[in-house]
Amino acid sequence: MTDQAHDAVILGAGAAGLFCAAEAGRRGRRVALIERAEKPGKKILISGGGRCNFTNIHTAPDRYLSANPHFAKSALSRYTPADFIALVESHGIAWHEKTLGQLFCDGSARQIVDMLTGECALSGVDIACGQEIAEVTHVDGLFRVRTGDRTLSARSLVIATGGPSIPKMGATGVAYDLARQFGLKVIEPRPALVPLTLGGGDVLFRDLSGVAAEVVASCGKAAFREAALFTHRGLSGPAILQISSYWRHGQEVGIDFLPARDGDWLIDAKRATPATTLRALLRDALPDRLAATLADRLALDGDLGNRTDEALRQAAARLGDWRFTPNGTEGFAKAEVTIGGISTAELSSKTMEAKRVPGLYAIGEAVDVTGWLGGYNFQWAWASGWAAAQAL
Incomplete structure (x- = not known):
């Protein structure tokens, strides 16, 4: 076994690790x-369904959850979506915007991986895959990482x-x-952006598996207007995945099935067409199976x-x-990300370095x-x- 000296060792060649390695290497590290x-x-x-939703043009600190909601401000303000778009375009990668500011590759997510690994190669980064971490030590200001x-x-x-999240990966x-x-504190990790499961009196809604509709899903003060999807286990779709990050066990989730209608819409319909039925009105606005179940x-x-206004x-x-x-929820197996993790109280918001362990990020x-x-x-x-x- 040889001891190979570097300025920095980065553990994990996912999005953050690849990008950090390329940038540090570009700076001569x-x-x-x-x-x-x-x-x-x-x-x-x-x-992103294989096309990598690589950023969002509406990025802002209030769209992140953390025990310290201010922590992300510094990093997000110094490296913006426009910066990453410029990098993507410099590699000739075509992209498009879908809904709500989401940017995707026109081609494949492979283009983003190739871009990042290519940047690492240009920067002289030593990438070693298939390496299990056996031991990490820190003595006299020097970290040592032993793999197989x-x-x-x-x-x-x-x-x-x-x-x-996604252990199969x-x-x-x-x-x-x-x-x-x-010695760093860890905020309890739990699944986020994850489908919710239903039981009890709600179990009948599982029969709607495959039915989707645009709704407003809410939990506490959080609310999202996007599609919800009924599954054989409960609720999914973008609106539900969003709200799952705010949901805690025992809480209710509210669904507005008709977000474009005001509170008196049925009374107005009664006066306009008294012979119509609720089932018929719902079928005009929602998928048939969902309309029938709600009716x-x-x-x-x-x-x-024949019904009172009340x-x-x-x-x-x-x-x-x-x-x-x-x-x-459907747990970490189906969660797109993890909420919680290494406490931001332990880290510098400017450099991501641990306050009590110099050199650890x-x-x-x-x-x-x-x-x-x-x-x-x-x-x-x-x-x-x-x-x-920038700090390595």
């Missing part, structure tokens, strides 16, 4: 990038191993083990003209805030900063990786 998987960027390749067939040493060590909680080894649950049969007002109110009580999903669905977590990977690279 001797960088080693260690990856457990056989190839770098595995999670990038499956993102080599030992690396450096004054700086960057934790970029992500969180435990090789994700683990090693970032938290390393943080605790060096059955409301038990408001017959012509609207009964119609109550039905409209329930359709505008239908309450579900999820009994859980944490970036990307390993840190307690979690973005909304739609490219925000990639932008955090680029921004936090860039911030650390």
Whole structure:
């Protein structure tokens, strides 16, 4: 086993690790990038349906969750979506905007991985894949990382191993083990951007598996207007994935099935066409199976003209805030990201360096900063990786 000296060793060749390595190498640092998987960027390749939703033009600190909501401001302000777009365009990668500011490759997510690994190659980064971390030590200001067939040493060590979401892609909680080894606090990690499961009285809605509709999903003060999808286990779709990051066990999730309608819309319909039925009105606005299920649950049969205004007002109110009580989530196996992680109280918001362990850095999903669905977590990977690279 040889002891190979570098200026920095970065653990994890995902989005944050690759970007940090390339940027630090560009600044003349001797960088080693260690990856457990056989190839770098595995999670990038499956993102955005294989087209990589690589950033969001509406990136702002208030679209991230953290125990310290101000922590992400510094990095996000210094490396912006425009900066990453410029890099993408310099590599001739065509892109397009979908809804809500989400940017995707016209081609494949492979283009982003090739761009990042190409930047690492230009910067002289030593990438070693298929390497299990056997031991990390820190003696006399020098970090040593021992893998199966080599030992690396450096004054700086960057934790970029992500969180435990999507374990089939090789994700683990090693970032938290390393943080605790060096005395850093870890905020309890839990699945985020994840489908919710239903039980009890809500289990009947599982029969709607495959039905989707645009709704407003809410939990507490958070609300998102996007598509919701019923599954054989519960609720999914963008609106639900978004709200899952805010949901905690025991809380209710509200669904507004008709976000374009005001509270008196049924009363107005009764006056305009008293012979119409609730079921018919819902079928005009929602998929047939969903309309039928909601009408059955409301038990408001017959012509609207035979119903009181109060009964119609109550039905409209329930359709505008239908309450579900999820009994859980589909866990880390289906979670796109992890909420929680290495406490931001332990890190410098400017450099991502641990305050109590000089030379130790944490970036990307390993840190307690979690973005909304739609490219925000990639932008955090680029921004936090860039911030650390400037200090290495």
